Amino acid sequence: MRTRRLPGTDLDLSVVGFGCWAIGKTWWGDDVDDDSSVAAIHRALDLGVTWFDTAPIYGWGHADEVLAKGLGSHKKDVVIATKVGVSRIGEHAHSLLTAENLRADLEASLTRLGVDCIDLLQVHWPCESSTPFEVTFAALDDLRREGKFKHLGVCNYNAAALPQIASITKLVSLQMGYSLVRREFEAGERAMCEQLGLGMLAYEPLCRGLLTGKFTHAPTFPETDLRARDDRFKGNRFLHGQRLAADLAKVASKVGVPTSAVAIGWVAAQPGVTAVIVGAKRPEQVEQNVRAAELVDKAKVWEVVNRIAAVHGGTPR
Ligand SMILES: NC(=O)c1ccc[n+]([C@@H]2O[C@H](COP(=O)([O-])OP(=O)(O)OC[C@H]3O[C@@H](n4cnc5c(N)ncnc54)[C@H](OP(=O)(O)O)[C@@H]3O)[C@@H](O)[C@H]2O)c1
Numbered sequence: 087m088r089t090r091r092l093p094g095t096d097l098d099l100s101v102v103g104f105g106c107w108a109i110g111k112t113w114w115g116d117d118v119d120d121d122s123s124v125a126a127i128h129r130a131l132d133l134g135v136t137w138f139d140t141a142p143i144y145g146w147g148h149a150d151e152v153l154a155k156g157l158g159s160h161k162k163d164v165v166i167a168t169k170v171g172v173s174r175i176g177e178h179a180h181s182l183l184t185a186e187n188l189r190a191d192l193e194a195s196l197t198r199l200g201v202d203c204i205d206l207l208q209v210h211w212p213c214e215s216s217t218p219f220e221v222t223f224a225a226l227d228d229l230r231r232e233g234k235f236k237h238l239g240v241c242n243y244n245a246a247a248l249p250q251i252a253s254i255t256k257l258v259s260l261q262m263g264y265s266l267v268r269r270e271f272e273a274g275e276r277a278m279c280e281q282l283g284l285g286m287l288a289y290e291p292l293c294r295g296l297l298t299g300k301f302t303h304a305p306t307f308p309e310t311d312l313r314a315r316d317d318r319f320k321g322n323r324f325l326h327g328q329r330l331a332a333d334l335a336k337v338a339s340k341v342g343v344p345t346s347a348v349a350i351g352w353v354a355a356q357p358g359v360t361a362v363i364v365g366a367k368r369p370e371q372v373e374q375n376v377r378a379a380e381l382v383d384k385a386k387v388w389e390v391v392n393r394i395a396a397v398h399g400g401t402p403r
Contacts, residue, residue: 087134088379090360092285094258095237097165097205100136101354102376105289105365109152110145114367115311120152122368127156129369133376137165139261139287139363140199141210142191143172143179150198161201167287168195169210169241171222183213185225192234207235208261211242219247223255239287245274252282259360264288264353266297266334266395267318267327276358285360288353292364293318297349298374299331299338330398337390343381344374351381352391 089098108114109123127138138157140149150168157164170191173182196202207229213222226238239259240251251257260279264271268290279286292298294313304324307314317323331345338345346364353362364375381387 087136087376088382089136092206092237092258092360093283094256094285095206097237098136099165099287099361100134100376101361101379101382102135102350103137103139103167103287103361103363104130104135104372105363106138106140106149106153107144108365108367110143110149112145112148113310113312114365115308115313118367120155123152124156125369126366126372127153129372130366130376131157131160131164133372134379135164135372135376137167137205137361139167139289141169141172142195143169143174143210146174147194147198150195154198154200161199165205166199166201167206167208167239168199168204169208170195170226171213172210181211181214183209183215183217183222185221185228188222188225189229192229196234203233204235206237206239206259208239208241208259209243212247219250219254223251227255239285241289245278248275248278248282248284252284257282257284259285259287261287261289261363263290264356264359265291265293266330266349266352266391267293271358272356279358286358287361287363288356288359289363290365291350291353291362292346292375293327293349294365296324296327297331297334297346299335299345301328301331304328326398330394333394333398334391337387337394341381341384341387343377346371346374347377347381348387348391350375350378351384352388354378355382355384355388 087100111118171183241261334348335345338348366372
């Protein structure tokens with residue numbers, strides 16, 4: 087497994103990280119099983135994955151508990167990245183970035199994960215309750231001084247917000263969606279990350295499974311799966327992703343890797359990307375996905391994939 091240093095930190099991240107959203111067991115269907123999730127984490131450790139991305143809202147804490155169980159005594163050998171600031175209001179998630187909420191959220195995460203300090207703490211998404219940046223990031227600095235986390239990142243903030251935040255606190259990373267069908271990063275945030283020296287952690291590289299090529303027809307998901315309400319699995323947007331995935335499958339077969347590895351490897355090979363976070367429910371998925379690391383330097387493969395992506399067009403609306 088290839089690793090890259092997250093700029094401004096002592097953290098070496100495998101180019102393929104493990105995303106814990108699905109193993110939280112809410113919003114990802116009825117086939118999530120804790121034993122399989124733990125087995126997937128074990129396989130990731132065996133195959134050299136050095137970092138795990140979780141969040142309090144993934145199963146409202148359940149993902150953290152499964153991650154803690156799966157890592158066991160290896161907690162100290164890997165990087166745990168988690169998030170802070172999003173609260174549950176009824177069945178909805180709401181970003182509440184007050185000092186009190188940040189402290190309570192972080193302390194609950196430390197307890198669930200069974201650690202004293204988080205390696206990388208990320209604000210999950212911009213505030214939906216009008217707390218100014220100055221209040222939020224000063225409160226986070228207090229928590230950092232208390233030793234509750236080491237490094238700070240943000241998720242889902244736009245290019246305009248990043249320099250404002252970086253002028254208040256020491257920021258090291260941006261996490262946002264990036265894949266062959268979701269390319270907004272290239273338009274604004276990439277240049278800003280470069281200017282500010284931030285690492286970029288790319289989520290949803292498989293477009294929630296669509297770019298594995300496994301969906302040959304528009305799927306029907308149970309209501310418990312958020313993809314039942316995801317337009318990328320319907321109509322023309324589904325056809326776009328499905329045809330792109332079919333072409334990626336041809337490249338994958340020539341190179342001798344699974345299709346998912348090509349989709350993930352493309353993201354990992356893009357300028358400005360430090361590492362990619364991939365969700366997995368089972369060990370076999372991890373085995374396929376980590377093969378992306380073999381491809382990162384294969385410029386000829388990316389020339390072909392870029393030509394295919396150009397034929398299919400960019401982010402469909
Ligand atoms: N900061 C944020 O706001 C934010 C937002 C989204 C995600 N994230 C993070 O990024 C991680 C990754 O994103 P994501 O999980 O939403 O999407 P993703 O990585 O694009 O897709 C993951 C899903 O694809 C399917 N899959 C994975 N590998 C596969 C394989 N080899 N073959 C077939 N199917 C496979 C699995 O679901 P099925 O088996 O059910 O198809 C899996 O749950 C998350 O877990 C989370 O840690 C962060």
